[in-house]
Each structure stands twice: as structure tokens, then as C-alpha cells.
Amino acid sequence: MIHMAESSNNLRSVEVCFTPKLFSEIATRENFIVVLADILRATTSICAAFANGVKNIIPVATLEEAKEMKNKGFLVASEQDGKKLDFADFGNSAFNFSKEAVSCKTLVYFTTNGTRALDIARSAEKIAIGAFVNLTALTRWLVAENKNVVILCSGWKNKFCLEDALFAGALTRCLLDTSGFETKCDSAQASLDLWKVAQPDLLAYIEKAAHRHRLKKLGLDDIIPYSFILDSTRVVPVFEGTEIRNVV
Amino acid sequence: MIHMAESSNNLRSVEVCFTPKLFSEIATRENFIVVLADILRATTSICAAFANGVKNIIPVATLEEAKEMKNKGFLVASEQDGKKLDFADFGNSAFNFSKEAVSCKTLVYFTTNGTRALDIARSAEKIAIGAFVNLTALTRWLVAENKNVVILCSGWKNKFCLEDALFAGALTRCLLDTSGFETKCDSAQASLDLWKVAQPDLLAYIEKAAHRHRLKKLGLDDIIPYSFILDSTRVVPVFEGTEIRNVV
Numbered sequence: 377m378i379h380m381a382e383s384s385n386n387l388r389s390v391e392v393c394f395t396p397k398l399f400s401e402i403a404t405r406e407n408f409i410v411v412l413a414d415i416l417r418a419t420t421s422i423c424a425a426f427a428n429g430v431k432n433i434i435p436v437a438t439l440e441e442a443k444e445m446k447n448k449g450f451l452v453a454s455e456q457d458g459k460k461l462d463f464a465d466f467g468n469s470a471f472n473f474s475k476e477a478v479s480c481k482t483l484v485y486f487t488t489n490g491t492r493a494l495d496i497a498r499s500a501e502k503i504a505i506g507a508f509v510n511l512t513a514l515t516r517w518l519v520a521e522n523k524n525v526v527i528l529c530s531g532w533k534n535k536f537c538l539e540d541a542l543f544a545g546a547l548t549r550c551l552l553d554t555s556g557f558e559t560k561c562d563s564a565q566a567s568l569d570l571w572k573v574a575q576p577d578l579l580a581y582i583e584k585a586a587h588r589h590r591l592k593k594l595g596l597d598d599i600i601p602y603s604f605i606l607d608s609t610r611v612v613p614v615f616e617g618t619e620i621r622n623v624v
Numbered sequence: 625m626i627h628m629a630e631s632s633n634n635l636r637s638v639e640v641c642f643t644p645k646l647f648s649e650i651a652t653r654e655n656f657i658v659v660l661a662d663i664l665r666a667t668t669s670i671c672a673a674f675a676n677g678v679k680n681i682i683p684v685a686t687l688e689e690a691k692e693m694k695n696k697g698f699l700v701a702s703e704q705d706g707k708k709l710d711f712a713d714f715g716n717s718a719f720n721f722s723k724e725a726v727s728c729k730t731l732v733y734f735t736t737n738g739t740r741a742l743d744i745a746r747s748a749e750k751i752a753i754g755a756f757v758n759l760t761a762l763t764r765w766l767v768a769e770n771k772n773v774v775i776l777c778s779g780w781k782n783k784f785c786l787e788d789a790l791f792a793g794a795l796t797r798c799l800l801d802t803s804g805f806e807t808k809c810d811s812a813q814a815s816l817d818l819w820k821v822a823q824p825d826l827l828a829y830i831e832k833a834a835h836r837h838r839l840k841k842l843g844l845d846d847i848i849p850y851s852f853i854l855d856s857t858r859v860v861p862v863f864e865g866t867e868i869r870n871v872v
Contacts, residue, residue, distance in 0.1 A: 394784060398645060401782045534649045536642060538810040562786040565832045566818055573817045584813045 385558075389524045390551050392544040392563040395531035396496045402526055403561070409523045410500035411514065411547060412615075413507065414530035415539040416587050417455070417468050418487045420507040420603045424470035426622040427509075427609035429479035433620040435486070437495045442486035451478070454486040458594050461486075469599050485620075493530040494615060500526065505613035505620065508543060508606050515550040517612045517624055525551060527564075538570075538585040539603075542578070545571025546606075578604045633806075637772045638799050640792040640811035643779035644744045650774055651809070657771045658748035659762065659795060660863075661755065662778035663787040664835050665703070665716050666735045668755040668851045672718035674870040675757075675857035677727035681868040683734070685743045690734035699726070702734040706842050709734075717847050733868075741778040742863060748774065753861035753868065756791060756854050763798040765860045765872055773799060775812075786818075786833040787851075790826070793819025794854075826852045 391404045413419055422433060436442050439456065446452040446463055453466040453473075460467030466477070468487050497503050501523065506514050518525055527547055529540035545567035551557040552568075559565065574581035579601060582588050591597040602608070612624045639652045661667055670681060684690050687704065694700045694711055701714040701721075708715030714725070716735050745751050749771065754762050766773055775795055777788035793815035799805040800816075807813065822829035827849060830836050839845040850856070860872045 394642065395646065397649070398643065398782065398784075401645070534646065536646075536811045536814065538813055541810075541814060560834055560837075562780075562789075562832075562834050563784045565786055566784065566789060566814065569818055569821045570814055573821065584810075586808055586810050589808075 387558040388522070388556060389561075390527070390548050390557050390559045390564055391525070391561040392527045392529070392541075392548065392567050394529050394536045394541060394563055395534050396493045396528065397534040399496050399528060404524050404526050407523050408500055408526050409518065409521060410497040410503045411506040411518070411525060411527045412493055412497060412503055412530065413527060413540045413543045414487070414493065415507055415543050415603055416591060416600070417458075418485070418530065419505045420509055420599070421453075421468050421470040421473060422485070422505045422613050422620060423507045423510045423609045423611050424602075425473035425478050425483060426611040426613050428473055428475045428477075430473065430483050431480050433483045433485050433613070434618060435494050435615065435620060436484060437486075437492060439486060442484060445484040450484045451481055452484045452486070456487075458590060458596060467596075469596060470602055471599060493528055497528050503615040505615070506543060506547060508546065508604050509602070509608045510611055511546060511550060512607045513610045513612050513624060515547065515554070518551065519554050519556055525557070532587055532590075537587055539582055539587060541567050542571055542574050542581070545569070546575075635806040636770070636804060637809075638775070638796050638805050638807045638812055639773070639809040640775045640777070640789075640796065640815050642777050642784045642789060642811055643782050644741045644776065645782040647744050647776060652772050652774050655771050656748055656774050657766065657769060658745040658751045659754040659766070659773060659775045660741055660745060660751055660778065661775060661788045661791045662735070662741065663755055663791050663851055664839060664848070665706075666733070666778065667753045668757055668847070669701070669716050669718040669721060670733070670753045670861050670868060671755045671758045671857045671859050672850075673721035673726050673731060674859040674861050676721055676723045676725075678721065678731050679728050681731045681733050681861070682866060683742050683863065683868060684732060685734075685740065687734060690732060693732040698732045699729055700732045700734070704735075706838060706844060715844075717844065718850055719847060741776055745776050751863040753863070754791060754795060756794065756852050757850070757856045758859055759794060759798060760855045761858045761860050761872060763795065763802070766799065767802050767804055773805070780835055780838075785835055787830055787835060789815050790819055790822050790829070793817070794823075
């Protein structure tokens with residue numbers, strides 16, 4: 377097999393992985409940062425929380441851990457299949473994480489797709505949190521870090537998600553435009569084209585997405601316009617050790 | 625979870641699965657036909673073989689079975705990682721399957737991606753072989769069959785492949801245009817958009833695909849223009865039991 381992430385000329389590689397279930401198939405094997413994308417929930421919300429001054433976020437991979445942390449007195453955001461869980465302080469909507477609610481606090485975070493993906497990506501050197509709301513800040517940070525990049529879409533229950541793929545395309549575009557990166561990955565090529573198609577009217581495009589309709593049925597689709605505003609924050613949340621902190 | 629393949633109005637569903645590794649995640653659970661796509665090899669070649677009068681094709685899932693069938697006197701097409709295997713009569717290029725070579729004969733077929741996918745899709749009621757070269761014939765047959773459709777892209781070693789996704793988009797477009805189908809699948813939506821972008825100049829578009837470059841390095845890229853000619857055959861090869869036969 378030809379190694380798809382080989383670099384011919386000092387350019388760093390960008391690779392896109394459409395769902396956590398395909399993460400074990402990525403070609404990039406070393407010296408890489410994973411950018412995690414869960415646009416219609418976790419990663420947009422985490423950026424909003426840091427923009428509003430949260431001190432740090434502790435992601436947990438199971439419901440049991442989330443409950444345990446609540447019992448220990450932590451502030452807990454927790455959601456399953458898109459719905460806030462009864463014991464939690466918040467669901468995972470970005471609108472919950474206001475300055476009043478989160479500033480200078482530690483937040484424990486559990487969500488169906490996002491934290492599972494975070495757990496899967498632990499083989500990377502660092503895991504950064506990506507969303508449309510921090511696209512430019514993230515691009516600058518990735519350029520400065522001097523590593524290969526794998527964009528991991530959280531998807532929905534291991535399936536391909538349109539909104540995460542669009543973000544993968546947007547970030548791939550930004551990275552290629554810096555001239556420091558190249559891609560030999562078909563998923564990245566597809567994402568670039570989807571981004572090009574969607575960019576002129578993102579909100580109209582996202583009407584097609586299945587997750588958008590899931591949120592609508594749950595009455596949680598108020599967050600959609602916010603999720604597609606480019607660069608409304610300047611944070612770069614990065615997961616290292618056991619917590620997420622803003623590194624810029 | 626909202627069942628994404630639910631039909632609200634007698635329309636049949638179309639779903640796209642980007643790699644065999646995601647097949648267990650499909651939402652369509654009953655009354656469906658799988659269309660298998662492995663454009664830059666198996667499915668295009670199988671259509672070519674039937675267009676040239678092959679009697680039937682016996683796909684095998686392992687190298688050992690292919691060798692065993694060769695020893696029993698069968699004509700064997702066999703390829704691994706894109707290269708013809710020494711013991712076989714042919715590699716899997718469509719150009720091998722001329723009238724002289726295959727007419728009225730039984731062919732045993734092993735290939736890295738295609739037959740593995742065929743094996744995975746056995747839960748479907750029927751498995752049809754799809755390629756650009758039989759797009760219209762396949763669409764007509766699917767309309768007449770009156771079942772839901774799952775388009776399964778073979779991909780490359782479990783990864784997303786641009787050329788298979790483009791075919792998925794082309795077939796989804798054809799099915800939706802008959803007004804008998806609907807889709808609530810993000811992978812299908814993405815495929816439709818990729819097909820729309822690529823359609824004006826398919827061969828130029830496919831220059832981006834990683835597999836295209838793999839074949840070039842192996843000197844096997846002569847088949848590419850043929851693989852993207854729409855409707856050069858009128859066959860619909862269908863896998864039932866242990867063999868593939870042309871059903872139209």
C-alpha cells in the first residue's frame with residue numbers, strides 16, 4: 377500500500393476522518409495533532425464556554441463518571457441522544473455556557489458523540505477542539521505547532537455527518553491556503569468540495585443535514601445559526617492529560 | 625434515535641455507505657437491495673465481463689479459495705493491492721475480459737476490496753453490481769424491483785474513496801429523479817453534491833483521487849477513461865446464492 381500521508385517536500389499532511397469508527401484506518405501515523413469536530417454540539421459549545429471564561433473542562437466518557445463528578449460537587453454538562461440528562465446542571469447547548477454560569481469554573485462534560493471521539497483520539501500528541509466559531513484562531517495555532525493534522529469528525533453514532541464534514545473542508549481549505557500543508561486524502565478532497573458548495577449559504581445548505589432535523593424534533597435547533605458563524609471566538613481549547621484548556 | 629430510513633409517504637429510501645466498515649451502521653433494516661460499487665476495479669470489470677458474454681461469476685473472499693478453484697480448472701481473475709497474482713489467468717482490469725476470453729465461461733473472481741465488500745453485504749435480499757458503465761440499466765432494474773436501496777462503496781482498505789462516492793451520487797441522482805425514492809442520509813446528500821461538482825468533467829475531477837495515483841504507479845491506469853463512460857453496457861449483474869448472473 378502506498379502510504380498516503382507521505383510528505384514529498386516538507387509540507388505537512390492534512391487528513392480527514394469522517395467518523396470515529398474509521399480512526400484506526402488513518403494513514404497519518406506520527407507527529408500529528410487531532411482536531412476534533414462535533415459542530416452541532418460538543419466542539420462549538422466547548423469554544424463558547426472558553427470564550428465565556430470557563431477555567432477548564434473535564435470530559436468524561438461515560439454517564440456513570442458524569443454522575444459521580446456531579447456528586448463530588450462539580451458543575452456538570454451532560455446530554456445523551458441530544459437531550460439534557462436530569463441530574464446535570466446543563467445540556468450541551470452553547471447557549472447554556474454564559475459568562476454568569478461558567479466564568480472561572482471547572483466544568484465536567486459528557487456527550488454522546490463528542491467525548492467518545494475524544495477518547496478514541498488519545499493516540500495523538502494533542503487533541504484540539506475545532507468549530508466554525510474558532511476556525512481562524514485554530515488555523516493560526518496549527519500553523520505554529522508544526523505538526524501533521526488529522527481532522528476527526530465526531531459524526532452521529534459512527535455515521536458520516538454533513539455538518540462535521542463541512543467544517544473539515546473549511547479547515548482543510550484554511551490550512552492549504554497557508555502553503556504549509558498538502559493533502560493526499562480522498563476524504564479531505566471531498567470535504568473541500570462540499571465546503572465550496574456550501575460556503576455561499578451555509579445555513580441554507582445545512583437544511584439538508586439529518587442532524588439538523590434531529591435537533592429540530594427535540595426543539596434544540598435554536599443553536600444552529602450560532603454554530604455556523606465563523607470566528608465569533610478566538611479560543612483554541614486543547615485536550616491534554618485529563619482536561620481541556622484554552623492554549624491561546 | 626430517529627430512524628433515518630423511515631418512509632413517510634410510500635417513497636423508497638436510498639442510503640449511501642462510504643466503506644464496508646460502516647455497513648453495520650446503516651439505518652435501512654429491511655426490504656433492501658445493496659448496490660455494490662468498486663469503480664476502479666471489480667464492479668466495472670464485472671459489468672464488462674457480462675457485456676462480453678461471461679456465463680456467471682463466482683466471487684471468492686480469500687486468496688486460498690481462488691487458488692483452490694484454479695486447481696479445479698476454473699478460469700480465475702485475481703488481484704491483490706491492485707496487482708495480478710501469479711497463479712491467476714487474469715488481473716481484474718475490465719480490458720482482460722474480452723469476448724474471446726470469457727464468452728460463455730464461468731469466471732472465479734477474487735479482489736482485495738470488491739469481494740470483501742460483497743461478503744459483508746450478504747444480509748441484503750439481493751446484491752447488485754453497480755458502475756458508471758451500467759448506470760441506466762441498473763436504475764431501471766432498481767425501480768422495477770420495488771425495494772429500498774443501500775449503495776455500498778467498496779472504498780480502499782476500509783477508507784472513503786472519491787470514485788465510489790461519485791458513483792453513489794450519480795445513482796442516487798438517477799433514483800431520486802424517478803420520483804419513487806427519497807433520502808434522509810447525509811452520505812447520500814454529500815454524494816449528490818460531489819457528483820454535481822464532478823459531472824461536467826469526470827476525468828479531470830478524478831485526477832484528485834488517491835486510487836487514481838495508486839493505479840498510475842502500478843501502470844494500471846489505462847482503465848480509467850473506460851470506467852467513467854456512462855452506460856457503455858446494459859447489464860445488471862446480481863449476486864444470489866454463490867454466484868453473480870446478469871438478470872436483464
